[in-house]
Amino acid sequence: MLRVDKVKKSFNGREVLKGVSLNVKESEYVAMIGRSGSGKTTLVRMINGFVVPDAGTVSVKGVPINYRNSEELRQARKRIGMIYQLFNLVDRSTTIDNVLTGALGRKDRGFDLLSSSIGIFPREEKEKALELLKFVGLGERAYQRVDRLSGGEKQRVAIARALMQEPHLLLADEPIANLDPKTSKKILDLLRKVNEDKGITVITILHHLESVKDSFDRVVAMKEGTICYDGNIKDLQPNWMNDIYGTEDEEKEVMTLPRITANSTGRKQIA
Amino acid sequence: MSEKATTRSIVQLDRGNLKRIRDVGIAIILLVIVVYSFNVSQVDPINLINGFGYTWQLLEKMYPPDTVSLPLYLSLIEDTIAMGVASTILGVIISLPMGFLMARNTAPGTVVYHVTRFLVTFFRTAPSMVWALIFVVSFGIGAVPGILGLTISTIGMLSKFYSEAIESIDPKPVEALNATGGHGLSVIRHAIIPQVTPIFTSYTLYTLDSNIRGAVLMGLVGAGGIGGQLLIQMNRFNYQNVSTILIMIVVLVALINRTSAYLRKGIIEGTIFKDSRRYLDYAIVIIGGVVCVAFLLVTQSDIDWGLFITGWGKTVWMLGKFSTISFTYFDSSIDLMKETIMMAIAGSVIAIIIAIPLGIAMARNLNKNMIVANSLREICNMFRAIPEMVLAIFFVAAVGMGPFAGVIAIALHSAGVLGEFYAGAIENIDSKPVEAIEATGASFAQRIRHAIFPQIWPIVNSNNLYILDRNIRDSTILGMVGAGGIGILLSQTFRMFYLEDAVQIIIVMVVTIAIIDSLSAYIRKRLV
Numbered sequence: 001m002l003r004v005d006k007v008k009k010s011f012n013g014r015e016v017l018k019g020v021s022l023n024v025k026e027s028e029y030v031a032m033i034g035r036s037g038s039g040k041t042t043l044v045r046m047i048n049g050f051v052v053p054d055a056g057t058v059s060v061k062g063v064p065i066n067y068r069n070s071e072e073l074r075q076a077r078k079r080i081g082m083i084y085q086l087f088n089l090v091d092r093s094t095t096i097d098n099v100l101t102g103a104l105g106r107k108d109r110g111f112d113l114l115s116s117s118i119g120i121f122p123r124e125e126k127e128k129a130l131e132l133l134k135f136v137g138l139g140e141r142a143y144q145r146v147d148r149l150s151g152g153e154k155q156r157v158a159i160a161r162a163l164m165q166e167p168h169l170l171l172a173d174e175p176i177a178n179l180d181p182k183t184s185k186k187i188l189d190l191l192r193k194v195n196e197d198k199g200i201t202v203i204t205i206l207h208h209l210e211s212v213k214d215s216f217d218r219v220v221a222m223k224e225g226t227i228c229y230d231g232n233i234k235d236l237q238p239n240w241m242n243d244i245y246g247t248e249d250e251e252k253e254v255m256t257l258p259r260i261t262a263n264s265t266g267r268k269q270i271a
Numbered sequence: 272m273s274e275k276a277t278t279r280s281i282v283q284l285d286r287g288n289l290k291r292i293r294d295v296g297i298a299i300i301l302l303v304i305v306v307y308s309f310n311v312s313q314v315d316p317i318n319l320i321n322g323f324g325y326t327w328q329l330l331e332k333m334y335p336p337d338t339v340s341l342p343l344y345l346s347l348i349e350d351t352i353a354m355g356v357a358s359t360i361l362g363v364i365i366s367l368p369m370g371f372l373m374a375r376n377t378a379p380g381t382v383v384y385h386v387t388r389f390l391v392t393f394f395r396t397a398p399s400m401v402w403a404l405i406f407v408v409s410f411g412i413g414a415v416p417g418i419l420g421l422t423i424s425t426i427g428m429l430s431k432f433y434s435e436a437i438e439s440i441d442p443k444p445v446e447a448l449n450a451t452g453g454h455g456l457s458v459i460r461h462a463i464i465p466q467v468t469p470i471f472t473s474y475t476l477y478t479l480d481s482n483i484r485g486a487v488l489m490g491l492v493g494a495g496g497i498g499g500q501l502l503i504q505m506n507r508f509n510y511q512n513v514s515t516i517l518i519m520i521v522v523l524v525a526l527i528n529r530t531s532a533y534l535r536k537g538i539i540e541g542t543i544f545k546d547s548r549r550y551l552d553y554a555i556v557i558i559g560g561v562v563c564v565a566f567l568l569v570t571q572s573d574i575d576w577g578l579f580i581t582g583w584g585k586t587v588w589m590l591g592k593f594s595t596i597s598f599t600y601f602d603s604s605i606d607l608m609k610e611t612i613m614m615a616i617a618g619s620v621i622a623i624i625i626a627i628p629l630g631i632a633m634a635r636n637l638n639k640n641m642i643v644a645n646s647l648r649e650i651c652n653m654f655r656a657i658p659e660m661v662l663a664i665f666f667v668a669a670v671g672m673g674p675f676a677g678v679i680a681i682a683l684h685s686a687g688v689l690g691e692f693y694a695g696a697i698e699n700i701d702s703k704p705v706e707a708i709e710a711t712g713a714s715f716a717q718r719i720r721h722a723i724f725p726q727i728w729p730i731v732n733s734n735n736l737y738i739l740d741r742n743i744r745d746s747t748i749l750g751m752v753g754a755g756g757i758g759i760l761l762s763q764t765f766r767m768f769y770l771e772d773a774v775q776i777i778i779v780m781v782v783t784i785a786i787i788d789s790l791s792a793y794i795r796k797r798l799v
Contacts, residue, residue: 048710078712088707093725101721105712117716158707165711 001026001201002047002169007056009042016042018225019056024203026168029195031215031233032205034222034244040205043222044171047203048080049073061168078105081162081200085174087154091147095138095157098146099129102164132160136190152183159190163198170194172204188215209233308616311609312674312755322670322679329669333514340512344497344519349566350414351496351523355483356563358418362425362482363475369426370433371459376445377437387430395427396781396788399485400748403494404765409589410582417494421482428481432474433467440466472556473535480531484524488660491752492762498660502752505664513668517661524656589770596778597771603760604779611756612783614674614749615742618681623735625686630693631719637697647690654687659745663754674755681742681749692734696727733795740791747780 002024009017017039024030034040045051046058052067059065060080066072081102089098103125107116115121133139136156141149146157155175162170172191176184188204192215195202209219219236221229221244228244229236309315369387371377378384403420410416444462453461490498497516504512632638633647654662662680670676705722713721750758757780764773 050706050710074712074714076712077710080710082707082710084703084707086703088703090704090722090725091701092729097721097725101708101713102711104708104714104717104721107717108712108714113714113717117714117720119720161707161711 001061003059004043005057007043007046007053007058009051009054016225020225020227022220022227022230024201026201027195027199028201028218029192029216030203030218030220031209032203032220032222033207033209038222039225040222041173044173044203044205047171048077048082074105074108078165079168081165081167081170083155083158083162083170083172083175085177087158089146089154089157092145094143094145095133095149096126096129096142098157099132099160099164100125102161105165129160129164132163135163136160151179152186155179155187156190159194163194167200169201169203172202174205174207177207305616305620308613308620311613312617312678314617314675314678318675325669329510329665332510335511336515336518337511338515340515344500344516347497347500348519348523351486351490352483353567354414354417354421354486354489354496355479357567358421358425358486359475359479359482360563361418361422362429362478366426366429366433369430370437373430373434374437376442377459377463391427391430394423395431396784397777398744398748399424400488400492400751401761401777403489403492404762405589407493408765409585412493412495414495415582417486417489417496420489420494421485424485425478425482429474429478433471436467436470436474437463469538473538476531476535480527483527484658487520487524488658491660501661501664505668517665520661521653521657525653528652528656592770593774595771596775597769598775600760600764600772601775604757604776607750607757607760608779608783610674611746611750612743614677614755615681615739615746618678619685619735619739619742621678621682622685622689622738625682626689626693629686629690630697633690633694634697636702651687651690654683655691657684659684660749660752663749664752667753672753677746677749677754677756680754681746685738685742689738693731696730697723700726729798733798736791736795740787743787744784747784
């Protein structure tokens with residue numbers, strides 16, 4: 001349902017993505033790892049249109065993303081949810097108000113647009129928001145101000161907000177980087193629940209795979225703007241992690257691990 | 272498969288609705304007050320449309336500006352600047368010790384603390400023009416009453432600023448010095464003063480800016496400077512001279528405003544008074560001070576010092592007359608005070624309505640068009656700098672006497688202040704939730720309502736209240752030039768020497784302003 005085709009991107013003369021291709025099927029649960037600067041966030045932000053590729057295309061459910069047309073971009077973003085490292089919530093507003101903002105994309109015509117621009121939501125939306133808050137385990141905190149919640153709770157609110165969009169695809173940009181290990185596990189478990197119970201495709205960017213190996217089936221590893229591993233997490237050998245993350249004094253340009261990528265039919269091959 | 276929300280949350284949902292009803296109720300009450308204020312101040316669509324026409328006619332009569340009287344006006348501008356500088360210097364000298372006496376951590380005793388606080392609040396509440404009126408009666412017309420009036424209000428403002436700065440210092444160096452046996456003045460000199468010097472300087476620069484603007488106004492009650500000439504030329508319908516004077520005032524005020532803002536920004540950001548060039552900066556300050564004093568001595572060499580001495584005698588006589596109050600004009604006071612408040616409300620509301628789109632257009636993170644954003648900023652700065660009284664004089668000439676002129680003057684001046692403030696608030700928001708909401712497919716209007724608005728709402732409201740509070744205070748004197756409100760009653764009673772009535776009017780003004788001040792401070796605390 002997601003198809004990334006040979007995208008390239010440079011910032012200030014530095015090539016951040018060097019012709020990356022990726023295919024993700026419906027309801028897959030994917031982890032994306034790599035060093036800072038390897039291009040993970042840039043690639044993911046291309047999917048919901050915040051970064052425009054210099055070359056190549058990105059398609060969601062067969063529809064290529066048109067970066068130049070703001071209306072089409074809006075339509076594409078409606079069904080793509082995103083959660084962030086710093087949660088990106090409106091701190092002064094209540095939990096439920098934050099979750100309701102997830103419905104804004106759907107309220108884009110006539111009366112709906114007018115009422116949501118004033119801040120009025122119909123009762124069904126509010127009840128739906130409450131259901132989602134219950135789903136993420138925050139049913140009793142609907143009317144509390146978000147700045148009173150802990151980090152883990154805030155991320156749950158963010159997940160509820162994303163679910164409010166009824167997304168096909170959920171992107172998670174380093175969602176646990178600011179959380180302690182125990183809370184991180186809970187959040188990843190929640191994301192797994194989202195993927196299994198609701199069938200939503202989930203792509204999660206992580207800094208470290210070690211502690212969370214059991215949660216994921218498929219891992220995509222990026223290094224210096226290209227995908228250097230794409231496959232089952234069980235096949236990922238521990239010593240390859242060094243190559244993915246690299247050590248500071250290593251001068252080696254040559255990668256020591258075999259490139260294993262899955263082509264569009266899902267069959268593994270050596271590139 | 273979907274679970275219904277728990278009963279408790281449904282109850283909370285309904286409670287949320289009750290809160291909404293309460294908010295709507297408050298909004299309706301406020302709306303009624305605003306409509307009433309428009310009514311009292313004669314603000315209606317007809318007057319507004321005619322107003323444009325009259326303003327244009329007046330502008331036509333004011334073109335081209337007269338150049339013959341330029342030398343006279345320039346010397347008056349010098350006098351104005353001198354008044355502003357002198358009152359600032361005097362004000363600083365007195366406010367420095369006052370600030371220490373008023374600060375909780377340095378006051379030498381609760382009696383002193385409370386007495387100085389009361390005195391300073393009293394100085395601050397009455398507008399400087401009122402003080403000037405009093406001193407004009409004692410010292411005659413000329414620069415001296417203006418300087419004294421400005422000094423009194425400077426003490427009111429600056430002492431409070433200084434004391435707040437002293438109260439918010441880091442206590443650790445003070446404790447450390449006390450522990451080594453230091454005490455009193457030496458602790459102040461070595462632990463407190465180094466911490467507060469930058470912000471004291473910043474406040475002082477702000478006061479200089481404010482006092483030069485105030486000095487322009489002093490002339491309107493005969494206290495010297497260019498203000499007086501403005502009124503004279505207005506009354507003689509010499510509109511071309513008026514426009515020369517107005518242009519000079521605008522240029523003066525804008526220049527001082529810019530320089531002061533630039534210097535203050537440098538101090539706060541640490542580029543001025545850096546350690547590395549500290550001696551250079553102090554040298555500049557001292558030389559600047561010497562230049563100011565020399566300038567004063569040269570331009571004010573015609574001060575009649577004899578009158579200065581005898582004037583204090585007259586002041587005592589006046590204070591004697593003040594001790595009796597006459598309530599002859601009490602009913603008029605109340606009526607006109609009400610008109611003043613309504614005028615301020617109407618003007619502030621119009622200013623808010625203008626300033627909202629203005630602020631959005633000037634916010635650099637919303638409006639990528641630099642040319643539009645910056646030119647709007649310049650226009651706002653201009654209206655911000657022009658004193659409301661000057662605008663009031665202009666609009667009284669354009670649309671006639673009465674509160675309508677006052678409302679326009681307040682609206683334009685405050686729109687400049689508020690527009691700048693709104694733009695700043697929008698630029699300072701956290702952009703992360705804005706991006707997150709944009710990522711859900713929300714439109715521009717939805718983003719503003721759900722990501723930007725909740726972040727700035729409390730501080731915008733707090734500032735709106737502050738502006739309303741300030742406007743009520745400043746509107747009390749607009750009547751002196753015919754723009755409605757209690758000012759006219761005040762100036763008339765002074766001119767006719769009905770000082771017992773003047774006392775009553777001043778008391779009505781001061782008490783009303785004090786009540787509104789505390790009310791506004793209370794509400795603002797609860798908002799944020």
